[in-house]
Amino acid sequence: xxxxxxxxxxxxxxxxxxxxxxxxxxxxxxxxxxxxxxxxxxxxxxxxxxxxxxxxxxxxxxxxxxxxxxxxxxxxxxxxxxxxxxxxxxxxxxxxxxxxxxxxxxxxxxxxxxxxxxxxxxxxxxxxxxxxxxxxxxxxxxxxxxxxxxxxxxxxxxxxxxxxxxxxxxxxxxxxxxxxxxxxxxxxxxxxxxxxxxxxxxxxxxxxxxxxxxxxxxxxxxxxxxxxxxxxxxxxxxxxxxxxxxxxxxxxxxxxxxxxxxxxxxxxxxxxxxxxxxxxxxxxxxxxxxxxxxxxxxxxxxxxxxxxxxxxxxxxxxxxxxxxxxxxxxxxxxxxxxxxxxxxxxxx
Numbered sequence: 001x002x003x004x005x006x007x008x009x010x011x012x013x014x015x016x017x018x019x020x021x022x023x024x025x026x027x028x029x030x031x032x033x034x035x036x037x038x039x040x041x042x043x044x045x046x047x048x049x050x051x052x053x054x055x056x057x058x059x060x061x062x063x064x065x066x067x068x069x070x071x072x073x074x075x076x077x078x079x080x081x082x083x084x085x086x087x088x089x090x091x092x093x094x095x096x097x098x099x100x101x102x103x104x105x106x107x108x109x110x111x112x113x114x115x116x117x118x119x120x121x122x123x124x125x126x127x128x129x130x131x132x133x134x135x136x137x138x139x140x141x142x143x144x145x146x147x148x149x150x151x152x153x154x155x156x157x158x159x160x161x162x163x164x165x166x167x168x169x170x171x172x173x174x175x176x177x178x179x180x181x182x183x184x185x186x187x188x189x190x191x192x193x194x195x196x197x198x199x200x201x202x203x204x205x206x207x208x209x210x211x212x213x214x215x216x217x218x219x220x221x222x223x224x225x226x227x228x229x230x231x232x233x234x235x236x237x238x239x240x241x242x243x244x245x246x247x248x249x250x251x252x253x254x255x256x257x258x259x260x261x262x263x264x265x266x267x268x269x270x271x272x273x274x275x276x277x278x279x280x281x282x283x284x285x286x287x288x289x290x291x292x293x294x295x296x297x298x299x300x301x302x303x304x305x306x307x308x309x310x311x312x313x314x315x316x317x318x319x320x321x322x323x324x325x326x327x328x329x330x331x332x333x334x335x336x337x338x339x340x341x342x343x344x345x346x347x348x
Contacts, residue, residue: 016048058082058091066106071121073135074114081121081133083108088131088138100138102176104128109236109283113244115260122262126235126249129174132224132262139178139194142225144171145263147179151201153189153215160210163189165221170200173223179205183219186211190219228266229255238284240299241314247301250280254301256316269316271301271309274327279304282333298325306332 017035020043027036035043040051063085071079082091086103089096103125110123121133129140148167156162165181173179173195180192193205229248234255236247244262246255252272258264271281280303287298287310301309307329313322 016043016046018043018045018048058089058094058096060096061089061091062087063106067108067110067123069108069110069121069123071133071135072112072119074119100131100176111237111239111244113239113260113262115262117262120262122237122244124231124234124237124246126233128232129176130226130231130234130237130246137178137192137194139224140174140176141231141263142173142177142223143227143230144173145223145225145227145265146172147221147223148172148201150218150221153181153184153218155211155214157204157206161207162204163207164198164202164204165195167201171197171203173197173203175203177223177225179203179221179223181219181221183217184215185217185219186213186215189215224263226257226263226266229268236283238286240284240286240297243314245284245299247281247284252281252303254281254284259314267317271303274309274324275303275305275307276327277303277305277307277329279307302333304332306330 022034
């Protein structure tokens with residue numbers, strides 16, 4: 001009769017993961033001094049120490065913070081924004097202040113872009129219209145960049161500080177868009193304002209100083225808008241080769257704007273015929289590479305199935321200035337921004 005073999009155990013010493021957290025290499029290739037997870041621990045040259053607690057830098061936020069965004073101004077200052085419960089807070093001070101409300105989703109992807117008009121922070125969440133911060137205020141990007149003819153601007157509300165603007169035809173704007181009015185008389189009607197839409201041809205805004213009468217000259221207005229697609233379908237945003245690129249939610253399509261632009265006509269580029277494993281386009285990243293002909297920025301698109309599609313060039317509309325570099329098959333990304341998948345490509 002066979003006798004079952006007894007299990008035996010041996011003792012082994014494991015070195016502290018002083019190499020830090022490794023989210024790039026596979027387990028088979030990982031250095032024994034690296035950690036698969038490293039939560040609340042910090043590596044030193046000789047050991048790993050426990051985090052010594054935390055310090056509250058900003059309070060007054062209701063709910064769980066799901067996004068942190070930093071705005072870097074041209075004067076060297078920075079502003080930290082936190083998004084929770086559909087509210088954007090300025091979290092740069094000890095007590096956070098609400099700066100924009102009424103958002104459907106608090107999970108944003110974001111990036112900075114600099115143009116002749118200044119520095120801008122662009123943020124998308126796949127449900128609300130794309131958001132833009134210009135260094136002073138947040139606003140929703142409109143679905144039109146064409147301003148309609150103004151018929152009238154009248155005053156009203158408490159202290160006559162509320163202006164009601166009527167357009168000759170439907171304006172196509174939504175509450176939260178920002179318009180800049182110029183050339184009106186009185187001058188108190190002029191300025192850049194967040195609007196509240198009250199009808200297909202009307203919207204209101206709040207002036208800093210009340211005019212003495214209705215506008216005798218109505219002037220014109222401008223608006224930052226993206227045309228060709230409703231920006232509420234954008235779930236990811238990235239800048240590459242001086243352009244803003246947007247990933248359309250649950251599709252294999254990305255959209256792009258003109259060079260150094262925060263608005264204008266968006267054009268689409270489908271990748272369904274390139275991706276072999278199906279799924280949807282999840283994120284985009286910029287891969288800076290020196291392949292022997294000088295440093296260049298490549299556009300890397302990550303699918304939900306782990307394919308990374310890389311393009312070289314500056315203009316997706318021009319086949320002579322946009323070409324496929326290759327397609328890599330990696331593991332399926334765990335994060336929405338797929339940054340870990342791109343890190344694997346970066347290591348090659």
